[in-house]
Amino acid sequence: MARLTGGIATSHVPAIGVAIDLGKTNEDYWKPLFAGYDFSKKWIKEEKPDVVILVYNDHASAFSLELIPTFAIGCAESFQPADEGWGHRKVPVVEGHPELAWHIAQSTILDEFDMTIINKMDVDHGLTVPLSLMFGEPEKWPCKIIPIAVNVVQYPPPTGNRCYNLGKAIRKAVESFDADLNVQIWGTGGMSHQLQGPRAGLINQEFDNQFLDRIVKDPEGQAKVPHIDYVREAGSEGIELVMWLIMRGALDKDVEEVYRFYHVPASNTAVGHLILKNKT
Ligand code: DHB
Ligand code: FE
Numbered sequence: 001m002a003r004l005t006g007g008i009a010t011s012h013v014p015a016i017g018v019a020i021d022l023g024k025t026n027e028d029y030w031k032p033l034f035a036g037y038d039f040s041k042k043w044i045k046e047e048k049p050d051v052v053i054l055v056y057n058d059h060a061s062a063f064s065l066e067l068i069p070t071f072a073i074g075c076a077e078s079f080q081p082a083d084e085g086w087g088h089r090k091v092p093v094v095e096g097h098p099e100l101a102w103h104i105a106q107s108t109i110l111d112e113f114d115m116t117i118i119n120k121m122d123v124d125h126g127l128t129v130p131l132s133l134m135f136g137e138p139e140k141w142p143c144k145i146i147p148i149a150v151n152v153v154q155y156p157p158p159t160g161n162r163c164y165n166l167g168k169a170i171r172k173a174v175e176s177f178d179a180d181l182n183v184q185i186w187g188t189g190g191m192s193h194q195l196q197g198p199r200a201g202l203i204n205q206e207f208d209n210q211f212l213d214r215i216v217k218d219p220e221g222q223a224k225v226p227h228i229d230y231v232r233e234a235g236s237e238g239i240e241l242v243m244w245l246i247m248r249g250a251l252d253k254d255v256e257e258v259y260r261f262y263h264v265p266a267s268n269t270a271v272g273h274l275i276l277k278n279k280t
Helices: 014-021 031-035 038-047 098-110 125-135 160-175 205-217 219-223 227-234 236-249
Strands: 003-010 051-056 071-074 116-118 144-150 182-188 255-266 269-278
Touching: 003 038, 003 125, 003 160, 003 236, 014 125, 031 255, 038 125, 038 255, 038 269, 051 125, 051 236, 071 098, 098 144, 098 160, 125 144, 125 182, 144 236, 160 182, 160 219, 160 236, 182 236, 205 219, 205 227, 205 236, 205 255, 205 269, 219 236, 227 236, 236 269
Parallel strands: 003 182, 051 144, 051 182, 071 116
Antiparallel strands: 003 269, 071 144, 255 269
16 A cells, blocks of 8 residues: 655745746855755655645636636646746646545545645746755656645635645545555645735744644644644744645654754745654
8 A cells, every 4th residue: 555654844935946947045144944855855866755745726727717626636647837937937747646636536535625726737936936945956756646736725725734734635545556665745834924915024933933832743723723823923824834735634643753943034034944754
């Protein structure tokens, strides 16, 4: 059977992708941020996941206000990097795992999560920046990737609790897939940030660090935190953090914290990063 071995959380700031693509990673502003992922790049080379279930949000690249799925799963053979206004990122095509993706769709839908099935979609910085941070700049991504897109752009996003429970359903689905696969789940977005309005530029380091502690040690408590607390404390785009609860729900209640990194600022946000492993 397939095994869900670990979870990664990371911010997905678009400017990080631009810094990589324009060769700016050694500049003073960016150097400490990329150094924070050196350990992770080595770690994932040793872990060698076959498949990554990558939870992220689309930023009006594949979807728009015309179509807003709450949870959507990418079942296609491949996904092209999106053109977000300045051309497609020159990163490898994202190869999916249609068999496992359809299995997760079936299992989670029969478990009463109304997943939207996607057979064609371009993937934006929300998905490609985490891949670049973890894998660097390879010719080909070293594993298959199943995108799970979550609406955190247009109110109402799903609750933290719903996300946490979806994570549990995803784990059940993975562990009932009859193939010897090492599967990881990643949750992306955050940390505190607000991109618009009078509070644009908001970063709340105290909230971020509490969130990092709680998502590791008290995920059930964190899952109960209402949207308004994220918006008040972490800014309007801080709500992206509910996606980390999908990753966390797919892991054991008691996990090993392999690595943590926190850095301020990158563009308009704080960058948070965790590597978690199941003990069982
Ligand atoms: C920024 C961060 C994001 O998560 C995002 O999706 C867009 C912009 C920023 O900091 O600029
Ligand atoms: Fe974002």
